[in-house]
Amino acid sequence: MAKRPGGLPNASSEDDARLIHQNKDKLNVNFIGAVGAVFDFYAGNVKRSHPWFLKHGLEWLPRLLQEPRRLWQRTFVSAPVFFWHVFMQRIKK
Numbered sequence: 001m002a003k004r005p006g007g008l009p010n011a012s013s014e015d016d017a018r019l020i021h022q023n024k025d026k027l028n029v030n031f032i033g034a035v036g037a038v039f040d041f042y043a044g045n046v047k048r049s050h051p052w053f054l055k056h057g058l059e060w061l062p063r064l065l066q067e068p069r070r071l072w073q074r075t076f077v078s079a080p081v082f083f084w085h086v087f088m089q090r091i092k093k
Contacts, residue, residue, distance in 0.1 A: 037063075 020032055040046040049059040064071045 017034055020034060024032055037046055041048055048054070049062045053059050053062055060071075060075060064075050
């Protein structure tokens with residue numbers, strides 16, 4: 001059976017990304033893209049940041065201030081660890 005073109009799960013946390021990675025071979029798709037809160041934005045469940053924040057790449061800041069308990073670890077722990085891994089992969093090549 002041919003693989004479907006792709007899937008876009010609403011993964012927005014490290015646990016969700018891990019779940020996608022562990023099950024990617026069972027999904028029978030060529031592409032999986034974690035889209036985070038995009039479905040909530042389009043559904044109107046979460047309001048987008050002011051255009052100034054979007055223009056300057058700071059959309060995360062108002063969200064962090066609105067939901068600090070939920071987002072602080074992702075912002076200050078997970079993101080730097082992710083960028084460290086990307087950096088290490090780049091210098092190995």
